[in-house]
Amino acid sequence: MPYDCVVLVKQVPDTQAVTGKAMNDDGTVNRGALPAIFNPEDLNALELALQIKEEHGGTVTVITMGLPKACEVLRQALYRGADRVILITDKRAAASDTLATSYILSCAVKKLGRFDLVLCGRQAIDGDTAQVGPQLAEKLGIPQITYVEKILKLDDDTIIAHRSIGSGWEKVEGKLPILLTVMDTANTPRPPGVKRMMKYKKSHSKSELAGTENTEETINFLKSKGLLIEEWNLEDVQAELVWCGRDGSPTKVNRIQSVVLTATGHKRVEPTEEGIREMVHELIEDHTIG
């Protein structure tokens, strides 16, 4: 039986590439200096959806919420085999925390209408919160299986999944529709397909083209070729504004500090027998070692 999968993906700053240049003088992170990438575990979620489609048939729809430049991750999804991609972008969605984000995403998934599986990455590397998946499941009123490493069986409306629980694993069975959050250990994401890349590298969304020359013509051209990336705003997904953006976000950032770690009472020890003997003596005196 074919399955309709929805994959939620996020464009994130590559926090693993934080170097000196990426830090401002006041200790804050200069997001602009970091490359924007496809959130790694969202690629695993996409891969899992593509595998389901290959085995059972069906569709893979990919949704992201972000700035117009987040279309890049949607193109990346198209290169790998997504059937349909949608950008949710709206200034009023700015500063959304995980609660507001999951609310807006839930409105978008509901607008799609039919779905069997919703797949998220386990967590996004900009905040490592792992909250949007479970919150989205709650808002859709469907069960969740977090930390999925493998689908053991998918048959009719029943799924059996293998999930990691930190100190071990669990084999759980559930009924569709269901939401999964996918771990990096689940699979190895495929690289972009060369043919699809040639075809889709020109695809853009309206707001991504804003400000370029001959915008109107380009949009019409892309539309005629089926290359215009669908774009929804908060009205399109019928989101209530009170639950979106800053107003819809209960958590607020009070302050941000760069990490400066220093010990009090620092001491240089000479790398000689004498220096080390002295240190060991002090550590015994203060009962650190005994």
Added chain:
Amino acid sequence: MIEVNRDGEVWVFAEQQDGKLNEVSLELLGRGKVLADKLSVTMAAVLPGYEVNSLADELGAYGAEKVYLVQDPLLHEYQTTSYAKVLCNLITRHKPQIVLYGATAIGRDLAPRIASAMRAGLTADCTDLLIEDFKPPRSDQVHKNLLQQIRPAFGGNIIATIVNYDRWPQMATVREGVMPLPSRNGKLKAEIIPESVELSPEYLPLKILERHTEQRKVNLKASRIIVAGGAGLGSRENFRLVWDLANALGGAPGASRAAVDLGFIDHDYQVGQTGTTVRPALYIAVGISGAVQHCAGMSQSAKIVAINNDPEAPIFQMAHYGIAGDLNDVIPMLIKSIKERK
């Protein structure tokens, strides 16, 4: 969502599985008590499960003043939906101002589901919690005594302090091992309040077919002395030096992620943001540069000794004793002088 309510209690979700409490819940009782005292309110634990009476007493011995005990055969096994239903019902009934969860596989599965249903804020993976006033920028209103939820963000490169002042409860998950375990006092007794929440099979949408848990090979959290080795050890063979020094001190070996990735030692030994958080009496970092993600897991150690042949290595900034030298020379000298003393 509940209203801001200044006399609301401080709650800790008591996580148990197979009749055993997770240690992080006990760690949270320690900090929960500090927060509750500062707010002059009661600290309570919430314990859902089945046949878990003895655990309720245990929570008392670790400082819970009240235990809300919800027992039902349907709660025998943890499931997101049933446990979320229980917590949401109790939160609506008793309106706590703070609810804390361990940042475990269960806590991180459950807490966001509750936050969504309650339309409340939630901060993941906190490493510290304090009570302080907060004044939003461009506003004159001061919000008194808010929970400051402190966590690393951006891959550990910054520390963010999060608050939520208009929609309560204030909720956070807290990383395992970052708060000290309070000592057990068998004389302390909690007031046990049995609660019931109506559950039907629709709240158990999943079937757990099989569960397999492995005992961790090592319990770094319990070690008084840790000797951690990094990429500077050079090879799995040479990592032997770390084991030797740990043995000489009666301590446990630990490692940086680079050492784990290079295959010098198993992941169970990794200290740091994506490993274990430790707070031993003595932490000896050998051939470790001192990346923020590593330091996040050991900066609370009472004494830190660093051995590194690069005098500029960041690890020296946080070491109480810094030895700038080649570890291949320093470790044997260190072992020798420890043995001399014994």
